[in-house]
Amino acid sequence: MKFKKLLVYNIEESGSLDPASWKKIKTFGDKIIFLPKGDSKLKKELADTDCILVNFGTEVGKTEIDNAPKLKYIGVMATAFGKIDVAYAKKKKVIVTNLKGYSTESVAEFIFAAILEYLRGLEEGKKRGRSKNYSELGISALEIKNRTFGIVGLGTIGQRVAEIALGFGANVAYWSRTRKKNFENKGVKYVPFGDLISNADIISINLAQTKETEYIFNKSVFNKLKNGAIIINTAPMDLINVDALVERLKRDDIVFMLDHSDEMAEKDLEKISKYPNCIIYPPMAYISREAAENKRRIFVGNIEAFIKGKPQNVVN
Amino acid sequence: MKFKKLLVYNIEESGSLDPASWKKIKTFGDKIIFLPKGDSKLKKELADTDCILVNFGTEVGKTEIDNAPKLKYIGVMATAFGKIDVAYAKKKKVIVTNLKGYSTESVAEFIFAAILEYLRGLEEGKKRGRSKNYSELGISALEIKNRTFGIVGLGTIGQRVAEIALGFGANVAYWSRTRKKNFENKGVKYVPFGDLISNADIISINLAQTKETEYIFNKSVFNKLKNGAIIINTAPMDLINVDALVERLKRDDIVFMLDHSDEMAEKDLEKISKYPNCIIYPPMAYISREAAENKRRIFVGNIEAFIKGKPQNVVN
Numbered sequence: 001m002k003f004k005k006l007l008v009y010n011i012e013e014s015g016s017l018d019p020a021s022w023k024k025i026k027t028f029g030d031k032i033i034f035l036p037k038g039d040s041k042l043k044k045e046l047a048d049t050d051c052i053l054v055n056f057g058t059e060v061g062k063t064e065i066d067n068a069p070k071l072k073y074i075g076v077m078a079t080a081f082g083k084i085d086v087a088y089a090k091k092k093k094v095i096v097t098n099l100k101g102y103s104t105e106s107v108a109e110f111i112f113a114a115i116l117e118y119l120r121g122l123e124e125g126k127k128r129g130r131s132k133n134y135s136e137l138g139i140s141a142l143e144i145k146n147r148t149f150g151i152v153g154l155g156t157i158g159q160r161v162a163e164i165a166l167g168f169g170a171n172v173a174y175w176s177r178t179r180k181k182n183f184e185n186k187g188v189k190y191v192p193f194g195d196l197i198s199n200a201d202i203i204s205i206n207l208a209q210t211k212e213t214e215y216i217f218n219k220s221v222f223n224k225l226k227n228g229a230i231i232i233n234t235a236p237m238d239l240i241n242v243d244a245l246v247e248r249l250k251r252d253d254i255v256f257m258l259d260h261s262d263e264m265a266e267k268d269l270e271k272i273s274k275y276p277n278c279i280i281y282p283p284m285a286y287i288s289r290e291a292a293e294n295k296r297r298i299f300v301g302n303i304e305a306f307i308k309g310k311p312q313n314v315v316n
Numbered sequence: 317m318k319f320k321k322l323l324v325y326n327i328e329e330s331g332s333l334d335p336a337s338w339k340k341i342k343t344f345g346d347k348i349i350f351l352p353k354g355d356s357k358l359k360k361e362l363a364d365t366d367c368i369l370v371n372f373g374t375e376v377g378k379t380e381i382d383n384a385p386k387l388k389y390i391g392v393m394a395t396a397f398g399k400i401d402v403a404y405a406k407k408k409k410v411i412v413t414n415l416k417g418y419s420t421e422s423v424a425e426f427i428f429a430a431i432l433e434y435l436r437g438l439e440e441g442k443k444r445g446r447s448k449n450y451s452e453l454g455i456s457a458l459e460i461k462n463r464t465f466g467i468v469g470l471g472t473i474g475q476r477v478a479e480i481a482l483g484f485g486a487n488v489a490y491w492s493r494t495r496k497k498n499f500e501n502k503g504v505k506y507v508p509f510g511d512l513i514s515n516a517d518i519i520s521i522n523l524a525q526t527k528e529t530e531y532i533f534n535k536s537v538f539n540k541l542k543n544g545a546i547i548i549n550t551a552p553m554d555l556i557n558v559d560a561l562v563e564r565l566k567r568d569d570i571v572f573m574l575d576h577s578d579e580m581a582e583k584d585l586e587k588i589s590k591y592p593n594c595i596i597y598p599p600m601a602y603i604s605r606e607a608a609e610n611k612r613r614i615f616v617g618n619i620e621a622f623i624k625g626k627p628q629n630v631v632n
Contacts, residue, residue, distance in 0.1 A: 107462045109484065113436040116429035121600070125575075126439065129596035132589065134577040141604040142532075145421045168425065211582015261450040273448065280445035284436070288457040 001305055004070070007049040010037040011057040011077060021296045023316050025053075027301050043067050051075070051303070059083045065092055073306050076315075077299050079103065080236075082209060088316035097302040097313045099154050102295045104146040106288035108160035111167075114232055114257050118279065119144070135172075145169035150200030152193070152233065153207030154180050161204050162188045171188050173200065177212070191270035197224045205233040215241045222248035232257040233286040242268045259285040317623055319345035320386070323365040326353040326374040327393060337612045341369075345620050359383050366390070367619070373579075375399045381408055389622050392631075393615050395419065397524060402632035413618040413629045417472050418611045422604035423550050424476035424519045427520050428484075430548055430573050434595065435460070442506075461485035466516030468509070469523030469551065470496050477520050489516065493528070513540045518548075525552040533557060538564040548573040550601040560585045565591040575601040 006029035013034055020141055026032050033045055037058065046052075047067040054060060056078035062085055065071060074084060074092045074096045089096050114249065117123070120141045128135065149170035151158045165172045166187055174180075175193045184190060193216075197203070203225075207213050217240045225231070225248065230294060233240060237260045249272065259281040261269060272278045298313065305312040320433060322345035329338060329350055342348050349361055353374065362384040364367075370376060372394035378401055382386060390412045397414045405412050433439065436457045444451065465486035469472045474490065481488045482503055490496075491509045500506060509532075513519070519541075523529050533556045541547070541564065549556065553576045564570055565588065575597040577585060588594045614629065621628040 075615075084441045085333070105459050105485070106457065109459055109461070110457075111431065111437055112428070113438055114430035115406050116425065116431050117438050117442075120426055120429040122429055122433050122597075123439065125443065125597040125600050126595065128598050129577065129589075132585070134585075134596070134598045136578075136598040136600045136603055139598065139600045139603055141422065141426075141600070142607045143421050143425055143604045158337045164483045169421070180561070190341050215355055261445065262452075269448070269450075273445075279442065281441040281448045281452070282452040282455065283440075284441050284455050284457070287455055289460045290461070 001309075003051040003307070004031075005029060005045075005049045005074070006032040006051045006053060007269075008032060008034045008047055008053045009042070009055075009060075009310065010035070010052060011055045012036075016055065016077065017296055017299070023302050025303060026301050028307055029293070045311070046071075053077065053303075054084075056080060057083055059088075061085045062088050073303070075098075075299065075303055075306075078247040080209075082101075088310055090316040094316075095306060095311050095314055096316045097306070098312065098315050099295055099298045099302075101288035102298050103288070103291040104160050106154045106291040107157050107206075108164060108287035109288075110160055110259070111232055111234055112164055113314055114224060114259075114279070114281065115144070115230060118230065118257070118271045123205045130311040144202070146171065148173060150191075150196045150203045151176075151188075152196065152203060152205045153291055154183060155206060155208065157234070158181055158206035161206060162186070162202075170202070176207075187251065191204060194221075194224065197221055198226065201229060201233045203229060205231065205235045205239060207235050209238050214238050217244065219244040219247065222254075225254050227253045230255045230257070234259050236260060237264050237268075242271055244273075245278075246271050249278050250253060252277055255279065256279070259283050269304055280300075296308060317625075318390045319367040319389070319623070320347075321361075321365045322344060322348040322367045322369060323361055324348060324350045324369045325358070325376075326351070327369060327371045328352075330392065332371065333615070337616050341619060342615050346625055353487075362387075369393065369615075369619075370400075372396060373399055376402045376405075378404050380443050381405055381410060388617070389413070391615065391619055393611070396525075397631055406632040410632075411622060411627050411630055412632045413627065413632050415611055415614045415618075415624070416629045418614050419602035419604070419607040420472045420476050422607040423473050423522075423601045424480060425604075426575070426601035427477055427550055429547060429596065430595070431460070431520075431576075432623055434546065434571060434573070456469055460518070462487065463514055463517040464489060466490065466519045467504075468512065468521045468627075469493075470499060470504075471522060471524065473550070474520070474522035475499055477522060478502070486518070492523075499539055506518060510540065511523065513537055514542065516545065517542065519547045521549040521551045521555060523551050523555055525554050531556050531557045533560065535560040535563065538570075541570050543569045546571045546573070550575050552576060553580050553584075558587055561594075562567075562587050562591075568593055571595065573597070575599050575627075624629060 050070045051073045053075045076098045121139045149165040151174040154174045154176035167305040172188045173191045175196045222244045255277045262283045352466045366386045367389045369391045413463040435532045457473045465481040467490040470492035489505045489507045491512045538560045571593045
């Protein structure tokens with residue numbers, strides 16, 4: 001089979017995928033339409049489309065699905081698909097696919113990059129080297145080995161973070177909504193959320209955002225953090241109560257790092273960016289050459305698999 | 317037993333160890349003398365000393381040993397002891413001890429810190445975050461996983477680097493003067509030096525400096541490196557032919573990182589510091605809170621063990 005019309009919504013043709021991938025995708029449909037987000041032609045274009053391809057964070061709700069009576073397939077170019085009404089899609093027999101795990105390794109390695117950069121004072125080291133000051137005086141550092149490394153959320157990324165932390169010789173503990181007993185055999189200990197927060201020296205947040213987990217990092221959680229704790233969040237910032245974070249940042253006894261600045265309200269970014277103990281990266285954890293290759297391969301592969309009657313990476 | 321006189325040569329009392337450690341050390345001798353490097357009283361003070369304590373890189377050769385007829389013990393406050401004539405000391409029944417492995421973890425973790433900082437473009441990321449530019453555009457990154465990670469020298473530090481690299485999922489290969497078959501069971505492959513250099517994406521130099529290994533990184537070795545190779549040297553810079561390094565740096569197709577800038581001649585530093593693909597850190601790999609604690613514990617412990625008739629960390 002082949003789609004009648006591929007509606008590419010809120011994905012720019014250039015920049016998101018390479019020309020070869022688009023060429024391949026175009027063979028999956030009789031025609032292809034690109035629409036920017038909020039385009040007024042959306043409703044009209046939905047009427048006869050049987051395939052929608054969307055980027056991270058693009059909403060495809062009940063309205064859009066109802067406006068597309070011929071819809072069979074929604075392909076999401078991201079791992080997260082929180083903005084797609086997957087239950088309603090299922091009811092309408094529309095299959096939704098995502099890019100499961102395409103950036104797992106990239107994100108996991110970034111987490112260690114950012115933690116080590118901070119722990120070792122590399123910014124200061126590079127600065128000195130560049131200005132021909134080769135003194136190590138006043139540079140201090142901590143090792144990951146033997147520190148308590150807490151992982152909040154032991155999904156695909158959390159598990160990979162755990163494996164790398166074990167390689168560093170950390171005492172790795174986790175809390176997750178569902179306990180992963182098999183994974184515990186590797187030497188990773190399950191602890192209740194509150195205990196994890198109170199005892200960890202380093203915390204990596206790798207939790208999916210759901211109604212249950214939204215703003216789970218509230219005032220009482222931030223109060224529990226050890227003095228000197230280092231927290232890195234590469235998961236959605238909606239897991240964090242920003243005012244509670246600010247209150248703890250003010251005490252200047254923790255470090256908070258994040259890479260989801262793009263998803264934050266400007267007023268929230270303003271609040272946290274004042275504090276030198278809050279290290280804000282652009283959304284770059286998911287970026288690696290390998291992740292980009294996976295993205296192309298999985299996104300195109302998902303559409304092709306559906307066409308061949310063997311859908312893969314179905315999330316509903 | 318107790319020493320008659322502790323001669324502390326080229327170690328400053330403040331800065332090198334904490335007051336509690338010095339207090340303890342003072343109990344090991346009837347008296348203690350501190351002499352700065354090159355002090356004219358050295359010869360006189362050596363005459364009746366039975367214990368010399370020296371810092372990294374302090375020379376204790378045939379002359380000094382001959383000038384100290386009562387000498388029984390030389391305690392080196394470093395892992396490297398290349399400047400001590402250990403063979404002659406042995407002949408004169410003088411025991412030499414070092415701080416074996418005190419900074420192994422610190423150096424191994426620093427190596428990953430520096431590699432990841434480069435691979436993930438963290439400097440640019442932090443700069444953007446700080447200037448409220450939250451765009452990831454143009455940031456590129458590579459993963460360690462599945463890359464060929466070559467380790468030159470599989471001693472204590474090299475082995476620890478191998479273990480961490482395995483945690484990252486790299487293809488770990490090594491060359492060492494003596495093959496470590498037991499360690500190969502962990503999933504680390506032995507390859508001849510030339511093949512290691514030609515095939516590795518990332519190379520960590522963890523080789524001890526001996527007459528055999530001096531300037532082992534010569535022109536032909538630098539020519540063999542893959543385009544895009546990343547080399548980090550936390551071992552002595554005398555393993556490197558600086559002019560050969562400069563020739564390859566000029567081609568701008570490798571990255572070389574080092575943390576032994578303090579040991580280099582100024583003219584050599586001038587030569588390499590011109591190239592942005594040469595990242596020079598102050599000597600900070602060995603610095604961590606844990607390494608400092610190990611240093612105190614092992615240095616004091618070595619003297620105490622000798623006094624109790626059970627010398628430890630003896631290198632001759």
